Amino acid sequence: MKLTTKNLALCAVLTALALGLSTLENLFPVSLVVPLPGIKLGLANIVTVFALYQLGAASALGILVARCLLGSLFAGNASALLFSLMGGVGAMLVMILLRRVRGLSIYGVSIAGAAAHNIGQIGAAMIVLGGTAVLGYLPVLLGVSLVTGTLTGFVASLLFRAMRNIHFTQ
Amino acid sequence: MTSKRSQPELKPKPLDALVVLAVVLLAVGAAWLSYGGKGEGALTATVKHRGQVVAQVELSSLTEEKAVSIDGAYHLTITLDKTGAAVTDSDCPGQDCVHTGRITRAGQSIVCLPEQVIVTLEGKTPSADVILG
Numbered sequence: 583m584k585l586t587t588k589n590l591a592l593c594a595v596l597t598a599l600a601l602g603l604s605t606l607e608n609l610f611p612v613s614l615v616v617p618l619p620g621i622k623l624g625l626a627n628i629v630t631v632f633a634l635y636q637l638g639a640a641s642a643l644g645i646l647v648a649r650c651l652l653g654s655l656f657a658g659n660a661s662a663l664l665f666s667l668m669g670g671v672g673a674m675l676v677m678i679l680l681r682r683v684r685g686l687s688i689y690g691v692s693i694a695g696a697a698a699h700n701i702g703q704i705g706a707a708m709i710v711l712g713g714t715a716v717l718g719y720l721p722v723l724l725g726v727s728l729v730t731g732t733l734t735g736f737v738a739s740l741l742f743r744a745m746r747n748i749h750f751t752q
Numbered sequence: 753m754t755s756k757r758s759q760p761e762l763k764p765k766p767l768d769a770l771v772v773l774a775v776v777l778l779a780v781g782a783a784w785l786s787y788g789g790k791g792e793g794a795l796t797a798t799v800k801h802r803g804q805v806v807a808q809v810e811l812s813s814l815t816e817e818k819a820v821s822i823d824g825a826y827h828l829t830i831t832l833d834k835t836g837a838a839v840t841d842s843d844c845p846g847q848d849c850v851h852t853g854r855i856t857r858a859g860q861s862i863v864c865l866p867e868q869v870i871v872t873l874e875g876k877t878p879s880a881d882v883i884l885g
Binding site: 635661665680681685686687688689690691693694697701707710711712713714715716717718719720721724725727728738739742743 | 759760761762763764765766767768770771772774775776778779780782783785786787800803859860861863865866868870872
């Protein structure tokens with residue numbers, strides 16, 4: 583993708599949107615319902631999915647990294663950076679690969695991304711806390727990721743339907 | 753430009769079920785790894801703070817509740833008793849550790865990420881031989 587002013591501005595807007603969505607979902611924490619650290623709706627993942635399909639892998643990865651850096655800066659929590667980066671980059675890599683698979687819809691890609699996000703976060707927790715005790719959370723987190731992945735896939739599919747006739751990247 | 757853009761498939765397809773199946777299998781695998789092992793010895797609670805073991809207690813040896821205090825950037829109170837463990841008080845912002853509630857079975861754990869505290873139960877979960885109604 584050529585780094586034109588238009589593309590740069592588009593990436594910046596999407597980064598801001600992702601940050602806004604993360605902040606929004608922090609106001610309504612899912613962890614009140616399922617009391618486990620790290621459980622989130624993953625609304626910002628909608629932006630990632632959208633950027634991946636519309637702008638390509640490189641831009642999507644750039645938006646993701648910028649979102650993680652700025653997000654942890656806003657939250658003022660450096661250890662959260664490792665969690666969001668390992669989760670986010672893991673999800674991104676899986677979605678970049680699965681996007682190419684014919685016969686997988688946006689739902690499958692999104693669910694796999696959500697699952698990979700949780701696996702990355704558990705990996706980060708195993709590094710930070712040292713030891714495999716947190717592995718016990720993974721089954722629950724993966725179960726939740728089926729729901730949140732389907733939800734973000736659904737929202738992204740609505741978005742793509744609405745955007746079908748808007749070609750803003752040309 | 754068109755080579756990088758791809759229109760996603762917007763309706764669920766049969767192959768998506770395979771992704772769901774893979775996630776379920778992973779979950780079952782992880783569950784088996786952490787809860788499936790046949791523990792040995794008495795049920796023991798281990799409290800780790802920033803990688804250091806600060807308390808290790810064989811639960812059946814307790815005759816009354818035992819409180820373990822963690823002092824760092826945040827302050828946690830962990831209460832251990834004969835059958836389980838719980839973080840009963842914490843001043844961390846998330847409160848996930850307190851909301852996790854009480855753990856009673858081997859393999860379970862309570863995690864406080866901001867203070868890097870982890871409470872784990874290891875050993876063999878005592879099973880009830882007879883349940884009297």
